[in-house]
Amino acid sequence: MGITSLCLMLSTLVIHPNRSQFFSYDSITLTCGAAGSPGGWTLKRNTSTHASQLCDSDWGVSNGSSCVIEDVYASDSGVYWCESELGECSNSVNVTVTGGAVILEIPALPVTEGDEVTLLCSNKEGQSREATFFKDGVSIGTGPAGNVSFLKVSKSDEGFYHCELPTEGKSPQSWLAVKAGGAEPPPLMPVPRLVCAVLLVVLHVVIFIVCVNIHRKIVQHLRDS
Incomplete structure (x- = not known):
């Protein structure tokens, strides 16, 4: 930093x-x-x-x-x-x-909010086995295949992580950085509301045209009289 x-x-x-x-x-x-x-x-x-x-x-x-x-x-x-x-x-x-005998395979580069992120607890042979995962020193659960996944990672998942294999010990801890994702597109307007909005615009246009025509007729009538 x-x-x-x-x-x-x-x-x-x-x-x-x-x-x-x-x-x-x-x-x-x-x-x-x-x-x-x-x-x-x-x-x-x-x-x-x-x-x-x-x-x-x-x-x-x-x-x-x-x-x-x-x-x-x-x-x-x-x-x-x-x-x-x-x-x-x-x-x-x-x-x-x-x-040591254990590492936590955790991204070194920041991940983006909404991405799927998997952390893997590995030994030197690269074997998958049951592992316990920790965030900021607190256990967040056990992964029977040696991994834990965030289907849609969020800013709240940011923190220091390490893992532990039962017979081989703990990994060092590393920081998982999460950056903000791109702005989501605005939600689409519901169809009934969209129809009402279109009809309202059309009504305003019609009223405007009628008013213009009435104004012209009045002006023309005054000129003729």
């Missing part, structure tokens, strides 16, 4: 795969994109040991507007964003890398 508030947001940072949590040795690709400005963007990050660190050979491989981290470690946990030489920037993305 503090990073992007200091500069003009003219770029979008995309992460692949789109999730906040990763196991050690997973691979992550982060790509900067800006409409009308394909080049000149640099990926930066803040970690527990470095600030405004550029994508370089020590931890990532730069490829144009993308940065690939082939084997992530706990030290790669932090906040990532794109920045231009002119001080323009992108949204920021939080990345958490764990050496």
Whole structure:
């Protein structure tokens, strides 16, 4: 939040795969994109040991507007964003890398109100099994297939989530961000009311025409007399 508030947001940072949590040795690709400005963007990050660190050979491989981290470690946990030489920037993305046995597959990028969103509790083998899910430290239920779904996510679903597998422990917690959706089209007017409105308009037009004709006749009569 503090990073992007200091500069003009003219770029979008995309992460692949789109999730906040990763196991050690997973691979992550982060790509900067800006409409009308394909080049000149640099990926930066803040970690527990470095600030405004550029994508370089020590931890990532730069490829144009993308940065690939082939084997992530706990030290790669932090906040990532794109920045231009002119001080323009992108949204920021939080990345958490764990050496533990469980992660929560939760979108790293904000989801839109009304979207269907599924959170998955995974172990290193990627197996689906019964998992308990928590929001802001409070249990929200158990998913027998290792997942929980929001058919139409809303702003009230925003918060910190983590999960727990019975024999393997808990995942780290990550924030689920929910952004406002597009404005819904206004509801259609009921047919009876629409018919009444049309008839009322027609009546007003007819009355107006009649009044104009009467006025003309009166004026003409006065002239003739």
